[in-house]
Amino acid sequence: MEQCQKIIGISNVLTSDFDKKPFLLDWSKRYSGKAIAVLKPKTTEEIAALVKLCCQQNIAITPQGGNTGLCGGATPRSHGDSVVICTTRLNTIREIDLDNSTITVDSGAVLSTVQETALKAGMLFPLSLAAEGSCTIGGNLGTNAGGIQVLRYGNMRDLTLGIEVVTANGEILHGLRGLRKDNTGYSLKDLYIGSEGTLGIITAATLKLYPLPKSKATALVAIKNIESAIKLIDLARKRCNADLTAFELISTRALDLISNQEKNWSSILNAKSGWAILLELSSMENSEYSRSQLETFLTEAFKLEFIDDAIIANSIQQSRDLWHARENIPEAQLKLGTIIKHDISIPISKIADFVKDTEIKLKARWPETQTIVFGHVGDGNLHYNLAPIATDDSLSSMESKRRAINELVHNQVYLYSGSFSAEHGIGQAKREELPFRKNIVEIDLMRAIKKALDPKNLMNPDKIL
Structure with a gap:
């Protein structure tokens, strides 16, 4: 040392x-x-x-x-x-290039700091997720993080133009290019993004910035049934086009974990279907335009009987309250006891069938459990979690079910053409299962890349592969 x-x-x-x-x-x-x-x-x-x-x-x-x-x-x-x-000491904001709409930052910079720096410059860095006050850009890159605005802006791979990497043998890959087009062979940055530190250490990145929206309109709606979520997002895309920024599916069981009754959201919480949608439009037009656009869309959705009720935020604070509820579900669900979490991705067209079919199969085997479901349905990413119904259910009782529950849920995911890892990565948690979920050609190619770039297997060993 x-x-x-x-x-x-x-x-x-x-x-x-x-x-x-x-x-x-x-x-x-x-x-x-x-x-x-x-x-x-x-x-x-x-x-x-x-x-x-x-x-x-x-x-x-x-x-x-x-x-x-x-x-x-x-x-x-x-x-x-x-x-x-x-890498937390490696936290410099290196450069903001407003003409090129980019920001170059060290990998240890906290996500919220990057957001705030962009905001002060009158721009938007759109990656947004619950841990943004403590997660770092390097971790976001390592897991190809998504968050609530993927629907409009894409995940971390989409938001990154160039990266700087320390390779497994200690060389520095200088790739901080702010180019939208750079067709010069293999895209090395895409190898490192999502690799969870198994190929090298990302030390900096050049990221895309976007114009700061002039207005936002937010609504929480109770949908008729789970199938209506798919119909509603299709309508939203047709009527609101690129202004549709976020579209979150939330079970009322998940929403009820937050103390929302005083917010006058009881009509949403008591939805017969058990499902709600939190959606947001953002626009370069004024607030009157965004609200009118949202109201027109919701009026049509009512007429088509996709939704039963809707609450439109009348202020910035009300909008924050709605998002606060969504962002605090991961923490709030912990009061139910041991949570068995699944970060999954399903084709949007198959989400409703997956949810109904999987719920039936889980209840048949484990009637003492309940599902807590929420996620970014706009890109097919669900956080599909299980908790005990009785809060006094012992830790060992839920832990004893973990492997079997994971197997059932993940089998269902692949039955519906999905993925068992959407935005949290593989790490240790899913390492042993990965070879059973990807075909042998994919695994062999991944192993070949790992061996070529890290022949001594010193970079984050026993993760992913």
């Missing part, structure tokens, strides 16, 4: 059990590991020097950002033969 101290300073090499502890446990507290040390570099050059040193000494590396992942991808393995390289 003496050589590491020379590179980044004594205070940035953590070796005591007490100092290392926060970096060795994942956010969900399901995965923990061991590490020789936690290293906290400040620059790309320092990371490159550390990686070269680890490569020479055959020491494995676990890259870590805000440590908000849900699949154990940023947690070191239990061997105790690795170091954690934490």
Whole structure:
């Protein structure tokens, strides 16, 4: 560790059990590991020097950002033969190019900081998710994060023009290009985005910025039935076109976990179908235009009997309250006890059938459980979670069901042509299952890429593959 101290300073090499502890446990507290040390570099050059040193000494590396992942991808393995390289000190906003509509940032920059920096410049960086106050751009890139505005702006891969990477042998890939068109061979950035630190360490990125919308209109609606969600989004796309920014499907069971009754949302919570949609339009026109557009769309939806009720936000605060409810479901559901989570993707046309069919099969086997479903139905991504009905159901009771429940849900996902990992990644949680969910050609190609770029298997070993 003496050589590491020379590179980044004594205070940035953590070796005591007490100092290392926060970096060795994942956010969900399901995965923990061991590490020789936690290293906290400040620059790309320092990371490159550390990686070269680890490569020479055959020491494995676990890259870590805000440590908000849900699949154990940023947690070191239990061997105790690795170091954690934490990027949170690597947090500089390098450049804003307004003429090119780009922002270049270090990978340790917190997502909310990037959003706020763009906002001060009169621009929008649209990635938005519940952990935005603590997750980092590097983690967002590593998992190809999505969030609530994917419908309009795409996920992290769509939002990224160029990246800087420290490779597995400590070289620096200088790829911070702000080009929309760069057809010069293989797209190396797309290999690293979504790779969860298994191929190298992303140290910076050039990201797209967008004009800041002049107005937004938000509504929470009770839909007639689950099939109406698909009809409603189709209508919204036809009537609102690119102004449709977000379209979230939420079971009223999930929404009821938030203390919303005082917000006068009881009519939505009591929807007979058990389902609601939270949608938002954003426009370069004035607020009167956006509200009129939303009201016209909802009026038609009422006439077509897609919805039973609707609440339109009358102020910025009311809009925030609606989104606060959606964003706080992941935390609120924890009061139900042990949650078995699924981050899945289903073709939009098959969501209704998947939800109904899977609910029946789950209830037949485990009547003592309940589903808590919410997600970005605009891109087919559902957070399909199970919780005990009785809050006194023991931890061991739910844990004993985890493997069987996962198998049933994931089998259903693939029966309906979906994916068992939409935006949280593979990490440790889904590593063993991945070979059964992707065909042998895909797995062999992934292994070949891993071996070519990380021949010593030192970059985040035992993750993904």
